[in-house]
Amino acid sequence: MSPDKMRQCMSLGYSSKSKMANTIGQYGNGFKTSTMRLGADVIVFSQSLGTDGKSPTRSIGVLSYxxxxxxxxxxxxxxxxDFEQKGRDWxxxxxxxxxxWNRNLETIIHWSPYTSEAHLLDQFNFLKDHxxxxxxxxxxxxxxxxxxxxxxxxxxxxxxxxxxRDEKNIEMAKxxxxxxxxxxxxxxxxxxxxxxxxxxxxxxxMxxxxxxxEHHNIVNDMMLTTKITYRPQIVSGKAPISSDMVATVTIGFAKDAQxxxxIQGxxxxxxxxxxxxxWRVWNAAGSSGRGVLGVLEANFVEPAHDKQGFERTVVLSRLEAKLVGIQKDYWFKNCHEVGYAPRRPTKSSISKAPNFVPCVGEKSSLHPTQKEQGSISKGWNMKSGIKEKSWVPNQNGCGTPNTMDKSSSHPNIYEQVFIGGSFRTQVDKMLEQRPLVDEANQDGSSTKGESHQHPTSKTMSQISHLKAADSNCDLENLILIKLEAENQDLRERLNEANxxxxSEKERCETLxxxxxxxxxRSEGLEKEQTALIENFAEERSRLHKEExxxxxxxxxxSTTIEDLLKKVKQLEKGGVATIKKED
Known part of the structure; x- marks a missing residue:
């Protein structure tokens, strides 16, 4: 820095903001604020080649609390x-x-770690030409x-x-x-x-x-990334055209999200x-939003003076709302990729996860096809391991008997129950579609001489009892399966909530x-401030009294001097009179 730049840097309240693109420190790096936060005193050594590159200068400044x-x-x-080079000498x-200049040198030597002018100049040996x-x-x-x-x-x-300093985070980082x-x-x-x-x-x-x-790009720590372009609406609802008024948001899961x-933000x-x-824009209860990271460059919002945040404007509020929406949409579509249970059904999650299980309290939007409905077996008994005939309706709505192993059919029924979402209606429809003749044949109650079109009252009574028993058994089994699955899901969610x-309890304790x-610390600073104020007041009072x-x-x-001058004049007059008399 030249001598003038040095004084601008060391002066409080000065800030030079460059509008050049692709430069570091366009808004300053907080020299005065940061140095006074770290320590009470700072000394700066700066060497410049001069405006023409041929008149080197050196400057030394101290900002000392x-x-x-x-x-x-x-x-x-x-x-x-300041020093300037003439020949080989400074x-x-x-x-x-x-x-x-001499008074400033004495002040710097007295209030700095260096004891002489030569010792100060030795610090420039750590620098090159500038x-x-x-x-x-x-x-x-x-x-x-x-x-x-x-x-x-x-x-x-x-x-x-x-x-x-969070020791838990330090251990997790390892x-x-x-x-x-x-x-x-x-x-x-x-x-x-x-x-x-x-x-x-x-x-x-650096x-x-x-x-x-080593420079680190957060994008390298992300997986399943996607890019979203955001154009803020600033004037008259029109999107700006300048490249600085467009933000490309790169969002994805951290590689440790599984x-x-x-971690999120x-x-x-x-x-x-x-x-x-x-920046944590979505503060959701539970685990929603975890593991999602994003990176963007928003040149259309104004940073605060301390560079630790942005000015609270409408543009920033809109950006925050947009980021919340982006994170929610990404999370709900992709959370199952890192081991979380799907939070709500979406088109993307349905296509990727056909066995989606809706959470308790959420209404499923999935509807089984006829093929899926036909896979629901009606003759399965949880307590039995034998094979028996079951009824499987085909695409035309008619039924054909089917033999299956009950123990092996359990997973299929379990799966189809939750895909259907309305298993009672499906079972009732299948019972209505099931021909009475087949049920009578399965039970062996039909006789050779009986007509299929004109069953006897005895046969009808037996068929009715079989139908009622079969329906009740299947419904109870299906209800039991669903309850067990919901119980397991609730148990997992309860564990996750615990x-x-x-985690929130530990975080609250830490906070x-x-x-x-x-x-x-604030109380200590207040006491220190009070003590300093009292000391200053006492010192001022003492100085006032001394003054x-x-x-x-x-x-x-002054009075004594005036009296002495009068006496001197009187003595001079008396001496002159005595001399005259002697003459």
Whole structure:
């Protein structure tokens, strides 16, 4: 940075936003905010080649909270000194007066880790022809007196202690490698920086503690992906034409979704920079929505000042609603692919899963064909393992006797009962279609001399009893099968609900603990603020008294000086008179 750029960077409230496409840091990277959050003081070394490339300059600046508080400054004072190269030597580069430059140098040496001007200039040896070196010191500590940043757990990473560190997620990240970014981005700088930019430009590298940060694309952690184009309606209900006003949403399941871990959300980028990591737009009860990840670049929404979210506008609300719809639609169509029970019947799920079992309380929209209805056997008995004749209606509605093994027919009946959705009606229709003669023949109650067209009253009575018994038996068996299946489905859903409840309970306990820690910290900060205010008030009162005392002393001294001057004049007059007399 040139001297002017250095002062713009170090000045509070300044922001230069470039409108150039495909550049890093168009909205700034939060230098003042981030450095003051990490530590009390920061010193910046920057070297520039100059506007013509032939007049190199060096600049050193300090933004120190410690300096401002301990000296009682009411205004923000940022001491900066500049050097320019003349020949092989670096000389002072003064902007106003040399005394100001020397005073800034003394301030920097006194409030920085460096003890001399030569020691400061040695830091430029870490830079080449141009570049910037930022050093943050006096890092903040937590309530236990430990640094908020953890440099020891991973020698190639900087991590955070405290509320953002979830030990459960850290252990899960060791098992589920494809979900590592989701589980660690809150406490790991390396993990967060790897997804900070959607695309890395050429000749750009981030190095953390001597090791390159590898760029990571969340799409590589996804499977069963699909792309959806979204054009926001902004003016007069018309979709914009500019490419910046179109978002391509890539959505899919995480590769670890089959383990049913609670990961979901959309990574929303703005002008290539991540603004909302893993934005959870659908907060459904239970396991709905789990495992679904998405990536999009939304250049039509305005990011907030701190770059940690977007401004709450109508455009953002519409985008959020659209993402909720996209996630729901994708989940209901594909949740069975990763081991979840289908939540509701859809055309896609019907074509992919013919044995779909609707959940309790949901009305099935599936209707069995005549072929499926014909596979329902009427002569099956759960307690018997022998073969017997059963009635299978054909496509014309007429029935023919069929011999089958009852034990082997159970799966077919089980399957068809749930596909039909209205098994009582089907059975009743089949009983009505079943010819009386065949039933009499199966029971052996018809005689050789009896006519099929004119059965006797005895035969009719026997047939009626057989029909009633057969119908009751089949209905009871079918009802029992369905109840057993529903019982199994309810048991599985209950187990899943218990797991979700336990997970939510653990999450609530974690949030409660985090809230208590934040509350304690807030109370500590309030006490510290109160103490500082009292100290400032006492210091101001003491200074006011000291000022009054000095003013009084100055007035007394002025009075004494005036008296002495009068006496001197009187003595001078007396001396002149004595001299004249002697003459």
């Amino acid at each position: 410690t300096f401002l508080t301990e000296t009682g400054k009411e205004d923000i004072v940022v001491p900066i000194i 000389t002072k580069m003064t902007r106003c007066f040399e005394d100001d 570049g910037t070196r930022i050093i943050i010191y006096n890092l903040w500590e937590d309530d236990e007196g430990k640094l908020e940043l953890d440099f020891d757990t991973d020698l190639h990473d900087i991590q955070i202690r405290g509320v953002n 098992t589920f490698h494809n979900s590592r970014q989701f589980l660690t981005y809150r406490h790991s700088l390396r993990s967060y920086a790897s997804i900070l930019y959607l695309r890395l430009p050429t000749n750009f590298t 190095i953390l503690r001597g090791k390159d940060i 383990h049913h871990i609670d 959309f990574n929303v980028y703005h002008k290539n920079r991540l603004i909302k990591p893993f 797991r979700d409840l336990q 409660e603990l985090q809230f208590k820690q934040q509350q304690q 009054n005392r000095l003013r009084k002393s100055l007035r007394n001294a």
